[in-house]
Amino acid sequence: xxxxxxQAPFIKSPKDLMxxxxxxxxxxxxxxxGTPLLTGAELSVSExxxxxxxxxxxxxxxxxxxxxxxxxxxxxxxxxFQPGRTVRYLPQDxxxxxxx
Numbered sequence: 001x002x003x004x005x006x007q008a009p010f011i012k013s014p015k016d017l018m019x020x021x022x023x024x025x026x027x028x029x030x031x032x033x034g035t036p037l038l039t040g041a042e043l044s045v046s047e048x049x050x051x052x053x054x055x056x057x058x059x060x061x062x063x064x065x066x067x068x069x070x071x072x073x074x075x076x077x078x079x080x081f082q083p084g085r086t087v088r089y090l091p092q093d094x095x096x097x098x099x100x
Contacts, residue, residue: 027042
């Protein structure tokens with residue numbers, strides 16, 4: 001089935017197709033303890049995007065998001081974040097002890 005531009009309900013105008021990226025990660029490399037965790041990973045997120053990272057346990061999904069949030073430094077690669085924007089990161093296991 002082919003969907004034309006005017007048939008896609010989430011596309012309101014042609015400019016929606018060319019939204020500038022808010023975040024770009026390019027050629028990300030990260031090694032933990034001599035074992036490569038990320039090798040050449042890439043991520044681009046534009047306004048309105050919804051993303052889902054799928055992979056096995058220990059494959060680097062959370063680490064990639066921590067790199068995107070600026071919480072982990074990569075060994076090699078580029079990180080671009082749109083000036084004037086804010087990144088929020090909610091860890092998998094947040095410390096809720098203050099609320100008990």
